[in-house]
Amino acid sequence: MGVFRESKGVVSRQGQAQRPAGTYEDQYSRHGFAGDQAMLYRRHPATAWARIEGDFRNTVADVRELELPDATDPRALPTKLMYNDDVAVYASRRSEPMPFYYRNADGDDLIFVQRGTGRLTTDFGPLDFQAGDYLAVPKGITYRLEPDSRDNIFYFVQTTGPLGFPERGLLGQYVPFDYGVLRTPEPRPAEDADGGEGAEWEVVVKRGDRLSSIFYPFDPFDVVGWQGSTAPFKLSMYDIRSISAERLDIPPSGYTTFTAPGCLICTFTPRPMQSDPDSSFVPPYHRNVDYDEIAFVVGTEGEQAGAGPRDGTLYLNPQGAHHGPDANPFSSAERPERFTTYLLNIDVERPLTITSAYESHARDQQEQA
Ligand SMILES: [Fe+2]
Numbered sequence: 001m002g003v004f005r006e007s008k009g010v011v012s013r014q015g016q017a018q019r020p021a022g023t024y025e026d027q028y029s030r031h032g033f034a035g036d037q038a039m040l041y042r043r044h045p046a047t048a049w050a051r052i053e054g055d056f057r058n059t060v061a062d063v064r065e066l067e068l069p070d071a072t073d074p075r076a077l078p079t080k081l082m083y084n085d086d087v088a089v090y091a092s093r094r095s096e097p098m099p100f101y102y103r104n105a106d107g108d109d110l111i112f113v114q115r116g117t118g119r120l121t122t123d124f125g126p127l128d129f130q131a132g133d134y135l136a137v138p139k140g141i142t143y144r145l146e147p148d149s150r151d152n153i154f155y156f157v158q159t160t161g162p163l164g165f166p167e168r169g170l171l172g173q174y175v176p177f178d179y180g181v182l183r184t185p186e187p188r189p190a191e192d193a194d195g196g197e198g199a200e201w202e203v204v205v206k207r208g209d210r211l212s213s214i215f216y217p218f219d220p221f222d223v224v225g226w227q228g229s230t231a232p233f234k235l236s237m238y239d240i241r242s243i244s245a246e247r248l249d250i251p252p253s254g255y256t257t258f259t260a261p262g263c264l265i266c267t268f269t270p271r272p273m274q275s276d277p278d279s280s281f282v283p284p285y286h287r288n289v290d291y292d293e294i295a296f297v298v299g300t301e302g303e304q305a306g307a308g309p310r311d312g313t314l315y316l317n318p319q320g321a322h323h324g325p326d327a328n329p330f331s332s333a334e335r336p337e338r339f340t341t342y343l344l345n346i347d348v349e350r351p352l353t354i355t356s357a358y359e360s361h362a363r364d365q366q367e368q369a
Contacts, residue, residue, distance in 0.1 A: 015039040016248055017279040019330050025284035026322070032264065032291050032347055033251030039284070046285040046322040047366075058323050059362040063114075063153060063296070063312040066361055068093045075099060077206075078156045081358040082294065082316065084350035086262030089294060090156035091357075097146035101220065104139065105207040107158040110258060110265065111135040111145070112344055114298050115306030116152030120145055122232045123223055125185030131305035132298070132342070134235045134257070136163055141232060142203055142220065153306055155296060157346060161261030171243070176257070181239040184231045190219035237267050237298070237305070237342055244271040247279050249329075252293075252345055262350055264291075268343035270301040273336050281335045285324030291347040293317040299342035310341075315365065316358075319351065323365070 012018040015037070019025060023041040030036040069076035071093035078090035088107075097118075111120070113133045120127045120135050122143040129135055137143050139162070145154070168175065203214040235257070242255055258265040274281045297313040299305035306312070317323045327334040354362070 010041055011039070012041075016284055016329075017276070019278075019280070025280070025329070027284045027286035029286060029288055030290055032288060033253045035290070045324070046287075047324055052364075056318065056321060058315070058317045058321050058365040060316070060365045061314045061358055061361045061363070063091050063155075063314055066091060066357060068357075070094045077102075077211075078154070079357045080355050081314075082352040082354045084262070084292075084348055084352050086160050086260070086350055087346065087348045087352075088158040089346065090158070092145075092154040092156060093152055094145060094147055094154065095150045095152060098144045100202040100204045100213070101142050101144050103142045103203055103205045104137070104158065105205055106139070106209065107160045108139045108163045108260065109137045109143075110157040110159065110163055111137070112155040112157070112296075112298070113305070114153035114155060114296070114311065116147050116149045116154065118145070118147035118149065118152075120232070120234075121221060122185055123221065124226050124231050125187045125223070127183060127185050127232060127234045129234065130236075132237045134237065135232070136235070136258075137232045138162065138230050143232065153312060155344065157263075157265060159260035159263055163258050163260050166256040166259050166264075174241075176240050176242055176255070177235070181235065183234040187223050187225050189224050190221045237269060237344075240267050240269050242267070242269045242271050244274075246272070246274060247276040249274060249280055249283050251283070252347065255345070262348060264347045266343075266345040266347065268339070268341065268345060270338060270340050270342070273339050275335075275337075277332055280329035282325035282327060282329050284329055285322055287320050287322045288317070288347070289320045291349060292319050292352045293323075294346040294348070294352075296344040297341060298344050301338065301340040301342075305342060314358075316352070316354070316362070 010020045024045045026040040026042050026046040028038045068079045068091055074096040078092035081089050113129050113131050115131050117130045120129055123141050201216045201219050205212050252266050255266040255268050256264045257267045295315040297310045300308040
């Protein structure tokens with residue numbers, strides 16, 4: 001942290017509360033929301049620019065409008081939307097089971113089920129899934145995604161380093177979820193493991209974004225038992241119990257579900273909105289200068305994930321780009337009683353490269369507003 005804590009001019013001594021009249025907060029933050037911070041008090045919202053020239057923009061796209069080949073081609077793989085050396089984000093509308101087994105040797109796969117039901121079969125055994133589930137597959141473990149519904153949306157987050165969980169520290173064992181809610185597979189070897197003369201089973205392997213296929217004369221899902229400290233697992237976002245504060249907005253990193261080198265993966269879940277009238281009820285305008293922020297709208301309280309009108313909306317805020325609330329963060333008239341949205345938020349340290357699949361459908365966030 002910094003070696004000084006200065007206050008100059010017209011300020012509040014408590015960020016995100018007791019805002020001086022006629023000012024708008026602009027939060028400048030290093031290392032996400034966990035490093036050095038400065039709150040600037042401006043006379044205008046930091047996002048109230050007249051126009052931008054160049055490609056430095058906050059963008060938004062609707063995943064449901066993207067052309068994703070695996071919607072109709074079972075052999076197609078998820079479509080990459082954006083990536084850096086640590087993280088790659090893909091979307092998939094797979095409507096049929098993979099006609100092969102698949103192994104990602106480029107990193108761990110975290111699959112989020114926005115819409116759909118089915119089964120993820122793995123070396124370790126199967127995991128049934130439904131909307132709202134995270135399915136984590138450590139690097140190099142063979143799996144097959146087998147939806148039993150046709151109209152599906154999946155997001156894949158590939159992390160080069162291993163996926164883990166954030167330190168909980170003084171919050172203890174049960175926040176934001178009890179590790180007891182994680183589900184790991186029971187071994188279930190294929191029953192017809194020998195398909196007869198000439199039968200083959202294909203394992204597609206991705207390494208360095210290049211595909212190879214390994215063919216076996218027997219079903220390689222032949223594991224009869226496993227033991228150890230790593231395995232595929234499932235976590236439902238409905239089992240996450242986010243922390244909240246009556247008097248202050250919790251920064252996104254407070255909702256971190258998974259970590260990986262260069263990346264935080266956060267889940268926002270419904271909760272009471274801050275009710276203290278002197279506190280902001282949404283984050284201030286900010287520029288998260290050390291992270292690119294990706295956010296998927298995945299559900300609304302009381303509705304099944306993937307069913308709402310905004311579900312599938314994808315926001316990208318590059319590091320250093322001001323963004324913030326549509327509403328006045330301190331307005332008592334606009335302050336709802338609850339935050340009712342489920343969001344998947346991915347913050348990455350290294351700047352992202354976006355692919356044509358995303359760029360071709362991306363619009364300026366201000367245009368959308
Ligand atoms: Fe942000």
